[in-house]
Amino acid sequence: MSAGTGVDGCAELADACSRLAARTSDPREFLRRLGHEVAGVRRGALWPLDAGRGGSNRIRGRGFRRHVDDGTDGQARHFAGIVAVAARIGPRLTRWLSIHVGRDAPDTADGRLTDHALDFVRLVRSGELAPQDADAWVRSTICGR
Secondary structure, three states: OOOOOOOOHHHHHHHHHHHHHHHOOOHHHHHHHHHHHHHOOOOOOOHHHHHHOOOOOOOOEOOEOHHHOOOOOEHHHHHHHHHHHHHHHOHHHHHHHHHHOOOOOOOOHHHHHHHHHHHHHHHHHHOOOOHHHHHHHHHHHOEOO
16 A cells, blocks of 8 residues: 555556456557556547646556655556557657656656566567556566565
8 A cells, every 4th residue: 555645556557457458459559548547648649748748647546666666646657658658659769758858867766667667568569468467567567565
């Protein structure tokens, strides 16, 4: 559980992955839906507006591992927002934008969470991680318990 809201946001992120995987096995669609459901990044042509303003906290809470926990209730949004952007423009440009526009230095909790999100996108897009296994990946890689 988290200190702030009492909600395990990381577990809710993993649960969202499970729900979405039950609806689609298409990797790109799964990633875009995750960005929409968790971070409020629309799936249509207006997605850059949502991503540019940082999305919205549809899941508030903590529960993330210490190395990716910035002490806020918005880490699920951060992860899913990075996923949504990287699914559209690729990991390299997304990382650059995160560092230079979002000011998320690589050696910070947000920078490390960004790197995990980019790895997640790479794994799902390549087929190394099936959407049906994404919830377990989230729990084992970024969740605190």
